[in-house]
Amino acid sequence: MNTTALCPRFEKAMSILSQRWTGLIIYQMLSGPQRFCTIESAIGVSGRLLSERLKELENQGIVNREVFPETPVRIEYSLTEKGLSLEPLMREIEKWSQTWLETDSTAKND
Amino acid sequence: MNTTALCPRFEKAMSILSQRWTGLIIYQMLSGPQRFCTIESAIGVSGRLLSERLKELENQGIVNREVFPETPVRIEYSLTEKGLSLEPLMREIEKWSQTWLETDSTAKND
């Protein structure tokens, strides 16, 4: 049973961020509206999961989907106000990672 | 193929935070050193995963494990300096969740 003493809002925020790819998708979209294939290749997520995540983020009011009936069709994804408000948090992650993480190889395990 | 243009440190930070439970474990430990069963019941994680996550966090230098050979044995987990430095980030999540999320029921989907 889940008898959590934690704030349910915090838990929900965490459940969003702890979904694989959502953080990177949001971070990537901080640089402006972009299309499916751009996000796909920028962060290296598969179409299947990107599609799934974008739908979820749209349902949560974090991402906006706009269709431009050009040729071929252009669909742009952008952050809503709610999505943009995640920027300070993303910057904190950025800061922390710059300060405390190494590129990889040196796993700091001794 | 993962041809990421993203900063590898940022990606790594995200991969830590996007593991289920790690965020909540760290958040919970911000209130001070605590033992296994305390964390377990506070956030509602199973022993299996808590054990797994604490080991990973220990390997990443985020969590410290200290054994007190009392009776019954007491083992306390605490945040290292690296772990504590995640506080501002956790506070941002807290802030964002307070501002933008509702307790649940009202799914904001209309």
Place this chain on the structure above:
DNA sequence: ATAATTACTTACATAAAGTAACTAACTTTA
């Protein structure tokens, strides 16, 4: 000797993520 406690581990079931091939709508090229 039996039960209780803490900090786990093991075994197994279910859910999520990865991979690759496929589709729809349209356009360009041959």
Place this chain on the structure above:
DNA sequence: TAAAGTTAGTTACTTTATGTAAGTAATTAT
């Protein structure tokens, strides 16, 4: 007109992660 290319996905299947429940070791209490 047919074949191939583009974008934005979807479908089917495999692998990995997570959930659940029961078990273990060391120790103390009854």
